[in-house]
Amino acid sequence: MQILSHKERTYYLEKYQIDDFFSFDVSPFLEVCQFEKGEWIFQEGLFPDTLYYMMEGKAKLYVTHKNGKVSLIEYLKAPLFMGEIELLNETKYTKGIQTVTPTICLSITTQNCKEKLLADARFLRKLCVFLGEKAANMTAKYTQNQAYPLENRLAAFIQLSAEQGIYKEKHTEICEYLGVSYRHLLYVLAQFCEQGILVKQKNGYHIVDEAGLAYLAQEIS
Amino acid sequence: MQILSHKERTYYLEKYQIDDFFSFDVSPFLEVCQFEKGEWIFQEGLFPDTLYYMMEGKAKLYVTHKNGKVSLIEYLKAPLFMGEIELLNETKYTKGIQTVTPTICLSITTQNCKEKLLADARFLRKLCVFLGEKAANMTAKYTQNQAYPLENRLAAFIQLSAEQGIYKEKHTEICEYLGVSYRHLLYVLAQFCEQGILVKQKNGYHIVDEAGLAYLAQEIS
DNA sequence: ACAATAATGTGAGAAATCTCATATTTTTAA
């Protein structure tokens, strides 16, 4: 992690109109920083005292279970808050966040401005909207996972993540994201190929039956 | 649903110090109402324009999937907000909420005070804390469901819901809550009996091996 | 009080998903 120079800082603060987020002057509490690709922003099990606002970049939110299984909970895409749960509640939430691309973040050490933040309607409103969406999204994911087998969830995910009709995510990552074993993910992909929905090629799985895929995916609300 | 008289209204507003929730006078926008047991507060597929704050009571949050499956997402216990997602985001969230006991709610028709609410730091802060917890809880449930078979999740649920060492929830409800079939729930309960963890009696399943149950449950973080 | 409805209980077979073992290929780091 690297703290950006005054010049860059000003650039980003203006580009994303950070002033509009707060009704008081946060600049004394604030840095703009950059994480490299693959760097951990939060590590599981630590208490952060920093609130981040990701302005540019992508990351992954992880949790490790007592039985050793790892869940990739969510793909995070700017703009978003990180560490906001810890600001609000005393609980140690302590999930891991790892960047996927170089990432630019606003970083606010909350120690000295927690009370100001929690009394600022402009900030709180933004946070509420963010948290409301997050809660709604997690609820949707939770219930969909309960109600549909991998066949449907994977179809929906392929639709979402394919580019130019080609699906080429890393299996090791996606099985953690979809909450199934590596083996089973491969089985269902093979099944899609058998059904003539996908064709496996060097550069990824090509979607050849768009409609068939959509049929499997659309079951999900 | 029944709107309470002035006298009752005043009683509840004082009991739960509702004035402290807002920095402006909400009383023009507010009613105190009571739902009967089993009544629906929200129905799936409708747009509510009312924000509720449940002061007393319990309810269940439901969603119905396109494939006909029903998920009991959460048990709701006072105090909590309902309809807050709709206040914040334009999205139609539209889940169903059904009371389990008679329930007393603050009811705020948001049409005329939405802007006031969303500019009130005191209210927003409460809402943020609530939403933060909700998001954290859903995330935890989501990942646990991915990482553990029913054996572990049911053990944890029995610990949580048993009273005086007796588990007596309705199977039909719990299988919707745990996201498994009725059949499978019965299988695993039978298995717990075989293992000598539970003993089935007229009035419910008696926990006889507290430690064995804890062992199965404690796997979950 | 009694018919309708909801909840409980069980068997059998099938589908979804997991674990483990093992081999090959690709990527990464010293």
Added chain:
DNA sequence: TTAAAAATATGAGATTTCTCACATTATTGT
């Protein structure tokens, strides 16, 4: 550049979970 690490791939057998069919109790409304 090369050895180590990570990712891909596949088989075999075991577990978990599902669907469906059907029988037996409660519960509930009138």
